[in-house]
Amino acid sequence: MWFCVARSADLDGPGAFRTARVGRESVIVSRAGDGSVRAFLNVCRHRGARLCTEESGRVRRAFTCPYHAWTYDLDGTLIAAPNLSKMPDIDRREYGLVTVHAREWIGYVWVCLAAEPPPFEQDVLGAVTTRLGDLASIENYGIEKLKVGRRIAYDVKANWKLIVENFMECYHCATIHPELTAVLPEFAEGYAAQYYVGHGAAFADEVEGFTIDGSPGVDRIPGVSDDQDRRYYAITIRPQVFVNLVPDHAIVHRMFPLAADRTVVECDWLFLPEVVDGGSDLGPSVELFHRVNVQDFEACERCQPAMASRAYAAGGVLVPSEHHIADFHEWVTGRLGITR
Secondary structure, three states: OEEHHHEHHHHHOOOEEEEEEOOOOOOOEEEEOOEEEEEEEEEOOOOOOOOOOOOOEEEOOOOOOOOOOOOOOOOOEEOOOHHHHHOOOOOOOOOOOOEEEEEEEEEEEEOOOOOOOHHHHHOOOOHHHHHHHOOHOOOOOOOHHOEEEEEEEEOOOHHHHHHHHHHHHHOOOOHHHHHHHHHHHHHHHHHOOHHHHOEEEEEEOOOOOOEEEEEOOOOOOOOOOOOOOOOEEEEEEOOOOEEEEEEEEEEEEEEEEEOOEEEEEEEEEEOOHHHHHHHOOOOOHHHHHHHHHHHHHHHHHHHHHHOOHHHOOOOOOHHHHHHHHHHHHHHHHHHOOOOO
């Protein structure tokens, strides 16, 4: 499937790269000389050494393996290696880096390891239209033009599917999210905003902004419509992205599953560039969802040990407001080819 790996702005020029764990593979995403984004498996074709060991960085003109100095152009072509002239029959493109499909959308780089990726319009854009009713509703926020004001990586001792389950329901909100329900009172009733196509949860009357203390927040994003003002929208893009929209910022979660019981979640808070560059106080805005994240991830970590218990072997008991979790379970078992 399409997997979101990096913010496009992190690849700010030719040779800039980031590495990411996608399933069992390490993937390099980088900016080529022509400005396009390229992605490759992070494996030297010679003897399988890891090409880039850093999470991010920049190379001048090429990637060079630190083991035997096989060197690859920014487009992945093998361009040099010791004694390569003695191997006249080698095809430099055939023995170049293994290419991964890549594209940019809403200011993020998405990759797909499949030989023939599913239609991006169906799997990714389709998830947005299913949730919001159309693409224009997310385009109003101009997420690709926003700037990262804060990024926090959470190392969660839980399976990624537990995190998805948690994000999709709000039955737990009244129990563990007092700060969130103070801003979004309808969440205390147990139904999350994404249960209704196009619905955004309304702010409490006395609340001025999506902040930990209800203060006004920062400058509103100009494209946000009047209907979207003072509302919160949440979108799940399977398998590993959550997009949260409020009038003055967007919050994007990307999950990187590392083991059956460990997931790194990288969370970006995105604001207008002038808000970030102007030194506005982002603390109240960031603190609200940071606190929600910590509360959610602690809950997921409480569930993880029971996943191997015989008491949970047949799964839990879903209440009516958790029908989205039932749909998610059907999707997971379907992807695994399991019939019940």
